[in-house]
Amino acid sequence: MIDPTPPTTTATLTIRYFAGARAAAGRSEETVPAGRSLDDIAADLAESHGERLASVLKVASFLVDGVTCHDRHTPLPAGTTIDVLPPFAGG
Numbered sequence: 001m002i003d004p005t006p007p008t009t010t011a012t013l014t015i016r017y018f019a020g021a022r023a024a025a026g027r028s029e030e031t032v033p034a035g036r037s038l039d040d041i042a043a044d045l046a047e048s049h050g051e052r053l054a055s056v057l058k059v060a061s062f063l064v065d066g067v068t069c070h071d072r073h074t075p076l077p078a079g080t081t082i083d084v085l086p087p088f089a090g091g
Helices: 020-025 038-049 051-059
Strands: 012-017 029-033 061-064 081-085
Touching: 012 020, 012 038, 020 038, 020 051, 020 081, 029 038, 038 051, 038 061
Parallel strands: 012 081
Antiparallel strands: 012 029, 061 081
16 A cells, blocks of 8 residues: 655755865765754764864864855754865965
8 A cells, every 4th residue: 555645854954075074074965954053063973974074173164055154053944055164275
């Protein structure tokens, strides 16, 4: 018998890693549940990926939908894209 109830869809946002953050995370992108703050998301990413990424996240800049994030406490809605940008060397 086919269940007529549609499957539950979890609201997510996308994390994109660049340069050293990509190397530390071991991937270029992933999705996480929406509705949580950037600080909460960063803490969870550090815990799930380990100390190497945790170190990068401490000094990284974050873009939320292409804009520098200054409010790390407001919950982020579904569909948001967060770019993790570690400090870049060079000149």
